[in-house]
Amino acid sequence: MREYLIYRRFDSFVHFSDTHARARFFATRPDPDSIQPQFFFPLNWTRSLLDRGTHPLHSPPSAFQPPLSVFSSKVPDHQVAGHQAGQGHPGPLIDDSGRFYKPLQDDYRGATEAAFYTSFSLNTRVPDHIRRFFPVFYGTKLLEASDGSGQRPHLVLEDVVSGLSHPSVMDVKIGCRTWYPEASEDYIQRCFMKDRKTSSLFLGFRISGLQLYGSQESGLWKPERKLVQNLSADDVRVVLKKFVSSNSPTDPNLNPDCSFASSVYGGSSGILAQLLELKSWFEDQTIYHLNSCSVLMVYEKKKDLKGESVDAKVKLIDFAHVTEGNGIIDHNFVGGLCSLIKFISDILTSPDECTTKVCLQNSDNNNEEILTGSNECTTKLSL
Ligand SMILES: O=P(O)(O)O[C@@H]1[C@@H](OP(=O)(O)O)[C@H](OP(=O)(O)O)[C@H](O)[C@H](OP(=O)(O)O)[C@H]1OP(=O)(O)O
Ligand SMILES: Nc1ncnc2c1ncn2[C@@H]1O[C@H](COP(=O)(O)OP(=O)(O)O)[C@@H](O)[C@H]1O
Structure with a gap:
């Protein structure tokens, strides 16, 4: 049985078996179709470990490989900063259901951001009135990158601009x-x-x-x-x-x-x-x-x-x-x-x-x- 760290509450590491991790993850986010639970982190949330250059997101355990599914997405025209599709980087995508898909960068940056969202979404020390200032996190998903470079893990987030016409x-x-x-x-x-x-x-x-x-x-x-x-x-x-x-x-x-x-x-x-x-x-x-x-x-x-x-x-x-x-x-x-x-x-x-x-x-x-x-x-x- 494998053990993964899915979050560290800054005072202790929390481990789950594969089964428990899935159960816990799905219990907190009620949308199993769009969540790929394959990217729980081995014990490397801390930067010193992340800086070793390995990217846990690119070598998920085979048991966690997601199914390929039909997915309709587009490049957001409301993006105002950050890495954009077509400039040597894959950029974010959105769909009609109000989700924002941010491609995880290959290096420690992708791992850090995914680890942060995982930690934050489970951290009971964050009050709800503060949580509302962060996009809702729905896990990660393997998607065709917007620059056509193939499949890549994306953070699945609330699109905070969704529903606004202008x-x-x-x-x-x-x-x-x-x-x-x-x-x-x-x-x-x-x-x-x-x-x-x-x-x-x-x-x-x-x-x-x-x-x-x-x-x-x-x-x-x-x-x-x-x-x-x-x-x-x-x-x-x-x-x-x-x-x-x-x-x-x-x-x-x-x-x-x-x-x-x-x-x-x-x-x-x-x-x-x-x-x-x-x-x-x-x-x-x-x-x-x-x-x-x-x-x-x-x-x-x-x-x-x-x-x-x-x-x-x-x-x-x-x-x-x-x-x-x-x-x-x-x-x-x-x-x-x-x-x-x-x-x-x-x-x-x-x-x-x-x-x-x-x-x-x-x-x-x-x-x-x-x-x-x-x-x-x-x-x-x-x-
Ligand atoms: O590559 P660029 O020119 O798009 O620079 C990125 C910056 O975009 P900008 O052009 O300033 O709007 C970008 O800034 P914004 O998020 O757009 O404010 C970041 O600074 C990014 O670095 P990192 O991913 O946070 O380490 C910067 O990426 P890297 O320089 O690390 O590739
Ligand atoms: N959850 C979100 N909902 C809507 N737009 C977002 C969201 N996250 C980021 N954006 C848009 O994408 C841009 C870049 O996001 P950012 O996370 O800073 O990317 P990068 O890491 O490439 O700098 C932001 O300026 C904003 O326009």
């Missing part, structure tokens, strides 16, 4: 430091350069990517990612305002009017309230350190235009670099979260504050656009 989405990478402590010198250098070049080092967060719905005529606006990531602190403020404005994000003569700020950022269930709730848990929790993880902010502007609730959501995503907290508060994450909170609460309290012009490119047509914040300030940035 979603506005922003991915904000949290932390002034985006590497994990045990990373190689090369990796740390690469992250440090990115943190310094972007707003991460200065603000404790950076915008990794976004799309926003303008209007019926202009449709969705998705600026070039690399340019969004290199914005200064002032530019970040403009983009956070544009995210909740009714006027066209691409018209250089319009100031962001922040007319959706109160319904999206404000209110008892708005984005600010959700971020504050997260902050109060992260000020205490010492189980996980969420290195390089993102806050995904999502809402449907069209609903507000129709007078319906916008249903603004905050979700944490991207756990490829999570490490154990070992009784220490995740100050890097808390600091970044506080900074984002400050920006958003400033927009709510003084939406008219002076802002700069931001010059960005639309990722679709590469046309340069000047995004004006305020007519009084005329700093034009050439990116």
